[in-house]
Amino acid sequence: MHFSATSTMMAVLGGNCLICFLCIIMRDGHLAGKLSIRFLKFFSLLILLRLMLPFEFFHTISVYSENILPGIIDFCNGYVFFRFGGITLTLSRLLLAIWCGGIICKAFITLWKYLSLYHAVHRFQNLLHIPGSPVSGILESLYEEIPVRHPVKRVIRTQLVDTPCVMGFFSPTVFLPELEFTQDELYCILYHELNHLRHRDLVWMVLTEILGIIYWWNPFIAFLQTRLTDVMELHADNSAFTGLSPMQRPLYLQCLLKVARSQQKKTALPASTMPFSINAHGSLTSRMLRLTYPQPYKTVTAFIIQGVAVLLLIVSTSFIFEPAWVPENGANGEYYITDNSHFLLHEDGSYTLYIDDEIFNDYSSDDFDSLRKLEDFKTLPVYKEE
Numbered sequence: 001m002h003f004s005a006t007s008t009m010m011a012v013l014g015g016n017c018l019i020c021f022l023c024i025i026m027r028d029g030h031l032a033g034k035l036s037i038r039f040l041k042f043f044s045l046l047i048l049l050r051l052m053l054p055f056e057f058f059h060t061i062s063v064y065s066e067n068i069l070p071g072i073i074d075f076c077n078g079y080v081f082f083r084f085g086g087i088t089l090t091l092s093r094l095l096l097a098i099w100c101g102g103i104i105c106k107a108f109i110t111l112w113k114y115l116s117l118y119h120a121v122h123r124f125q126n127l128l129h130i131p132g133s134p135v136s137g138i139l140e141s142l143y144e145e146i147p148v149r150h151p152v153k154r155v156i157r158t159q160l161v162d163t164p165c166v167m168g169f170f171s172p173t174v175f176l177p178e179l180e181f182t183q184d185e186l187y188c189i190l191y192h193e194l195n196h197l198r199h200r201d202l203v204w205m206v207l208t209e210i211l212g213i214i215y216w217w218n219p220f221i222a223f224l225q226t227r228l229t230d231v232m233e234l235h236a237d238n239s240a241f242t243g244l245s246p247m248q249r250p251l252y253l254q255c256l257l258k259v260a261r262s263q264q265k266k267t268a269l270p271a272s273t274m275p276f277s278i279n280a281h282g283s284l285t286s287r288m289l290r291l292t293y294p295q296p297y298k299t300v301t302a303f304i305i306q307g308v309a310v311l312l313l314i315v316s317t318s319f320i321f322e323p324a325w326v327p328e329n330g331a332n333g334e335y336y337i338t339d340n341s342h343f344l345l346h347e348d349g350s351y352t353l354y355i356d357d358e359i360f361n362d363y364s365s366d367d368f369d370s371l372r373k374l375e376d377f378k379t380l381p382v383y384k385e386e
Contacts, residue, residue: 010319010320025305030286035302065321065322066324069321102216139152150169161273189255195240201235208221229278237290322370340357
């Protein structure tokens with residue numbers, strides 16, 4: 001695998017195209033209802049990995065640009081805003097500084113949000129320690145059905161949330177809004193949240209948050225976070241709904257509606273919290289329709305969508321546009337390679353091009369690599385300086 005600026009650019013471009021396709025699938029739930037949750041989750045995670053691995057792979061085909069990309073890169077590296085002492089600020093360095101500065105600011109804001117929430121959690125009473133609270137008994141009964149690596153350490157009721165949610169890896173905390181829930185409703189809610197822990201959904205949501213920090217300037221990452229959350233909720237819904245008895249399933253749907261209707265705009269929580277119900281356009285409707293009216297997944301439409309998704313994934317890693325600089329020779333910018341042409345490799349890693357045994361130009365190792373990709377220079381011999 002090879003990392004470069006062009007490989008990063010192609011990873012972002014390919015990842016954004018994949019995110020757009022995922023948004024089209026998940027837009028109204030009609031197409032998503034024809035696909036299995038396993039496929040939706042696997043496709044979403046592959047998009048996440050594609051953006052987190054901006055490399056040129058072994059099967060990637062390079063498409064060389066001799067005009068557009070070299071001109072852009074030369075402009076970014078050559079246009080100087082100002083010089084101060086020995087520091088030269090070019091456009092590429094300015095953009096890199098802005099990118100890194102944005103990453104630092106975004107990371108600081110995210111860390112501050114987590115620390116604030118961590119300190120806020122300990123100000124609320126843990127429902128597990130209240131005598132006579134049904135929460136502890138419900139969790140104990142659920143642990144027998146849902147094996148989780150790290151049991152829930154805290155269950156709190158707080159005005160910080162407007163929907164039940166869970167967060168935390170080693171010491172999971174379940175948040176409950178200030179709503180009155182019956183014991184059966186608490187059973188449905190905790191069943192749902194424990195399935196998030198069993199599926200390790202929080203790990204993937206943290207990775208999307210890290211991705212959002214790195215690509216803070218890319219608005220498509222927010223779309224990916226939203227859609228990945230929807231897919232995780234579908235998975236938890238399906239697991240919980242399947243595990244409930246036929247008598248409990250209508251109560252589960254009613255509980256989703258009850259929470260959604262009571263939702264108001266509350267304090268923004270980190271992306272790694274998994275909400276029980278979201279009163280968003282189309283999201284709740286598609287979840288409930290999928291549970292009550294499941295559709296067959298082996299249909300022509302499903303195969304076409306899966307085929308297009310696989311094709312887009314392959315294409316997103318198969319091609320990369322790279323710059324290739326053409327050396328200039330003569331007054332008209334023409335160059336002529338003869339049989340007596342060769343490269344001379346110096347001890348410092350630089351190269352000199354000789355044409356007819358005369359020095360034509362000197363090149364750095366990076367320029368040499370770009371030059372060797374051109375057809376006229378692929379077969380020229382390279383000699384080491386003695």
